[in-house]
Amino acid sequence: MLIETHAHIDDKQFDSDRDEVIARANSFGVEKIINIGAGLGSSQRSVALAEKYDNIFCSIGLHPHYFMEYGEKSFDKIFEFKSLATSKKLVAIGEIGLDYFIPDGNIITKEQKELQKRGFMLQLEFAKELKLPVILHCRGSRPVVPSAYREAEDSYEDILEIILNFPKLNFVWHSFGGRLAFTEKVLAKENMLFSFSGNITYNKPNAEIFEVLRKIPIEKIMLETDCPYLAPVPMRGKRNEPAFVKYVAQKIAEVKNLELEDAAKITTVNAENFFGIKTIN
Numbered sequence: 001m002l003i004e005t006h007a008h009i010d011d012k013q014f015d016s017d018r019d020e021v022i023a024r025a026n027s028f029g030v031e032k033i034i035n036i037g038a039g040l041g042s043s044q045r046s047v048a049l050a051e052k053y054d055n056i057f058c059s060i061g062l063h064p065h066y067f068m069e070y071g072e073k074s075f076d077k078i079f080e081f082k083s084l085a086t087s088k089k090l091v092a093i094g095e096i097g098l099d100y101f102i103p104d105g106n107i108i109t110k111e112q113k114e115l116q117k118r119g120f121m122l123q124l125e126f127a128k129e130l131k132l133p134v135i136l137h138c139r140g141s142r143p144v145v146p147s148a149y150r151e152a153e154d155s156y157e158d159i160l161e162i163i164l165n166f167p168k169l170n171f172v173w174h175s176f177g178g179r180l181a182f183t184e185k186v187l188a189k190e191n192m193l194f195s196f197s198g199n200i201t202y203n204k205p206n207a208e209i210f211e212v213l214r215k216i217p218i219e220k221i222m223l224e225t226d227c228p229y230l231a232p233v234p235m236r237g238k239r240n241e242p243a244f245v246k247y248v249a250q251k252i253a254e255v256k257n258l259e260l261e262d263a264a265k266i267t268t269v270n271a272e273n274f275f276g277i278k279t280i281n
């Protein structure tokens with residue numbers, strides 16, 4: 001029994017076989033799926049999917065890229081966005097956060113950061129109003145030093161500073177990529193969990209991510225695929241899908257020296273509690 005806590009099956013890559021993908025997840029032991037909103041359109045599709053399928057729940061959120069794309073105009077759509085919150089299948093706000101990585105090699109400006117922060121904080125206030133947990137998206141800018149290929153932790157620090165003002169909300173750091181020292185800061189907070197996706201299977205055995213994973217108690221970990229992207233080994237390069245969350249579970253069990261069954265059971269309970277989706281038998 002597994003819960004896929006971060007899927008984008010509303011993505012057009014699933015248009016031709018969505019029903020089969022969902023059925024396959026069930027047959028692989030994926031009991032529930034949380035489909036994530038990452039913009040206005042995808043939040044609308046996420047709600048529609050959850051309304052259609054019993055075992056799919058949804059989140060709604062405006063991704064930092066959304067604010068980068070639409071600038072000031074993003075804020076005109078907030079009312080429309082908030083109106084989606086009437087769905088009974090809505091279990092979280094997200095993915096929201098800060099993304100300082102600019103793909104063309106440019107460096108994010110102060111104004112762009114401010115815009116992202118405004119959008120992020122507005123949605124945190126909304127989550128507080130609705131008493132819903134928050135799914136965080138965090139990507140740092142690439143350091144200017146060419147040899148330092150790892151992302152910088154500027155966005156991590158900024159997110160943490162902001163969310164410390166919301167002590168009553170629960171947070172999950174989705175597809176977590178923070179370093180060890182930062183992990184320890186997050187671990188000190190009771191209202192913060194971590195989720196890991198298929199990219200943990202790409203690393204060499206001595207990678208820092210495994211130290212990070214060993215440091216985090218299994219009671220603070222949830223599983224995800226972030227499909228259709230980042231398919232875990234041995235499916236790397238293929239389209240990712242919720243069924244593949246089992247490979248993420250296997251990797252985490254291996255790194256943390258746990259039986260797969262135990263890792264699955266505990267991460268499932270974590271997700272049920274975090275999203276409030278416990279099945280009552």
Ligand SMILES: [Zn+2]
Pocket residue numbers: 006008036038095226
């Ligand atoms: Zn995502």
